[in-house]
Amino acid sequence: MIHEANTWFAERLSDHGIVTRYLEDHHPVEMSCLQIRRLDWTHAAEEARRQDMRFVSLWAAEAGAHDEEALYAYMAFAHLEHRHVLLRTDLNVDDPVLPDISRHYVAAVRMERSLQDMFGIRVEGLVDTRRWLKHEHWPEDAHPMRSSFAANTRMEPNAGEYAFIKAEGDGVYEYPVGPVHAGIIEPGHFRFHAVGEKILNMEERLGYAHKGIEKIFEGLTAIQGSRLAGHISGDSAVAHTWAFAQACENAAYLEVPERAVALRAILCERERMANHIGDIGGVCNDGGFAFMNVQMQRLREDMARAHQDMFGHRLLMDLIISGGVNCDLDANSQHRLSEQTQNLASEVEELRTIYADHPSMQERVIGSGPVSIEDAKSIGLLGYIGRASGVYADARVEEAYPPYNRLQVQIPQGTFGDVATRVWVRFEEIVESARLICNLLKDMPDGPVQTDFIAPEAGISGFDVIEGWRGEISAWVRFGQNGTIDRYAVRDPSEINWLGLELAVREVPVPDFPLNNKSFNCSYSGNDL
Template sequence: MRPTNTWFAEKLGDHGIYTQYMEDHHPAHMPCLEIRLLDWQQAAEIALRLEMRLVAVWATEGGCHDQPDSMFAYMGLAHPEHRHVLLRTQLGRERREIASISRHYIAACRMERHMQDMLGITVSDIPDGRRWIKHEHWPEDALPLRSEFAATTRMAQAEGSYPYVSSNSEAVCQIAVGPVHAGIIEPGHFRFLTVGEMILNMEERLGYVHKGIEKAMCGKTAAAGIRLAARISGDASVGHSWAFAHACEYAAGIRPPRRASYLRGILCERERMANHIGDIGAICNDAAFSFMHAQMQRLREDMARMHKQLFGHRLLMDTLIPGGVSIDLDQRGCRLLSEQTRMLAAEVEHLRTIYADHPSIQQRVIGSGIVSVNEARDIGLLGYVGRASGNYADERIEEAYPPYNELEVHVPQGRHGDVATRVWARFEEIADSARMIIRLLEQLPEGAVSNAWQAPEAGTSGFSAVESWRGEIACWLRFGDHGLIDRFFVRDPSVINWLGLELAVRDVPVPDFPLNNKSFNCSYSGNDL
């Protein structure tokens, strides 16, 4: 059966690249095209010229329908008018090597480094071949995503060091921050090169909370897998659960009931509101505007308590299941949620005027941490971070999955790319999320909240892209025998947006780094899979 989206296959064919549709990949409107290994880099070049953005690059071993010792690389791409497409190529058996596409897509580099670390694939022409997830104390021959590597393996401690970018100039100072921080944030190391108080360069070293999610997902049922997906990044529980559920449902050919889709939308927009509200307060706190922090934390706590009351969990964990949702709302619940959402929107708008009328906070945020429109597009920044810098990708519009295919989504369109614009984008999204939640509650259809789950045939894979509060989450999985997940990959938006933070803080005073860091608020856990 030919997929509905054939646009990119035809464009590749115009350049002499032969493609073959994978019949065991779903959904049909997100085709997976098999291409030759020697066409890999050219395909990325063509995609860039067609103004397609990179979604993700990953690799995996073959499944039950492939040769047992085969290995494949995948490239996910998206276009605002022609939606998503995947490319797949088979790596050589004697030498696991593939050409880097980082010269075309900057964000590919760290994903390619992950492929090298986890699967032992050689990426030729890669601009930065240093280890990424695999830290220096890991043995060189440890390849956790290979099938022969047992998840229970206890690895010997190796010696080594990470070659940070350095400077020989006497005028340049080096400041090491982390990985353990004074607050409750997760561990991550930041290495600053400064001239006086101004940041010349900032380099991130992540991976300290690597949990082996991709490995741990293998062998799980869909029901067990979605519980793990909900914990990839705790503040994006709904977003990651939804991406996982969609991938499972696409693979199995199952659609959730319409009521379930509406409830998913309500949960996702509530998660968006809660995180934006909390982060605006935290940004203001980093600029010593403690009043705003206290007020926003109060509102976020009110939301968390309502979530606990209506859905059983403050962070909305385990509310989604493959085939639908595990919770429902009665008339009283709908009324309470609608009343609180209206109250929150009105109070946040009032606090917004107070924020805007205080010169002390405005002086700190306006013009700080700028990422230009061209830089944001080159990196492919996602979510509100991208929208503050002219990159307006939003899966709720591009993919238009239920219930957003029945809603008008208003995407903030900023261009200044500084802390102030990232805060502005958050305020705009809070208001729009509140509007959509109220409409979804008013039009909540009757009916079931889930459909029975039935695992697909072995070898079937599914791909999804969902707009979480941070931006697009991309998820791919493949089912093996007995309805168990055979392979899994997920890309949190932070994997891309961390690059933007490094760029944003150049020529920023060191005391303003926390302000900029919180304006991005990338997930450590979502990156350190």
């Protein structure tokens, strides 16, 4: 394979007088990392927007032990044909100031707020300066991601109140929900403003599940990190461990055995099927269609039991590690898995006709909570939520990473972006995942499933993206001394997709909010880290 540096975006930037420097200590070269000047930061984002690039992520990292004292900010963009590209700039350690890019990419707002919270970086020009992950009871000067802040610090409680958006006028009422929700779901707060039955505005207040995950990653080995990555969002254990492993392997220039790659994709597609099946049941339950929920949860349980049987874990946790996978399938299991996957897909198809033929359900989902193509593009919505609104962003196609480079992945694409379309996309994806799994099983490469992971030297970073069931997960890792990780920056698709929910539920009757929320099913834990 020829590794050629991706120079496309550097050329576009140079057309506008933005000087870039190619960073050698970043891998892979196809998704290059370019150093730019701080004063070009906003301008570079503007140019990315003009080139129709999708905003991927924004993060920061203190310089490692190998480097001079510095604080870096990174942002990543993706282009349908020209892949992913990273930009980096350095900030003053003592008084870090970063120009705002949210006027070009609205999805950057909450990430910029997180940089203020976690690193004490002042984002110049940021309109919404409220805290995000750092709740009001944290001390003002606590910036956990700085090296001066010890991981085990016990913070003194502080007083303060979050300034929610206010709504005034005749008949407007306010309705707070959470962080403890009525259902069996993760913690988060929703502040509704409604007039009569209709939602005027819904504001999300997240961060309740913040567990300091990025801080805990510091100092772990790549093998220890795999286990933690599986708990970033437990419903996406496969996708998150794969993204983490892939970033580490890129940094280390490590080729994973082909059989391990195929097994990773099988696990990932099974995870996609299980979550889609469970969530379609959930949407139907919120629409009062108990039959569908019972049937879908039955199929989900069948999957969990097969996973326990063949891989040793019902939710497929702890199976992917840096260097390969922890599991294998013998010929008999391959046959059983293929058969079960096909049976599931045909049962889902059978249930789908019953769902489509149930008017009281269809009336609830058709036209509810639409997100327009323009809005979806402008936010950069990911996964089935983006695809329901006609945004074609699927890392399995954009990056075509192995083994998807040898499988033609069919991406369903909707236009209406309502609950019905989001459910439709997920039905389509179940069928497609089943097809991919059977193809992979039919054509399983022989050989080992693991290779020794040898960490790169200090200062080397790696990046990659994996299409989990919720959408693209982006992962950036940098190694420090003794083969340990000194920074892992991960972006769950939910960090972007949560914005879509706020937009979707405007004008929606309050009782239809659960339907919409379930049709998005964003992760709280993955967002809050």
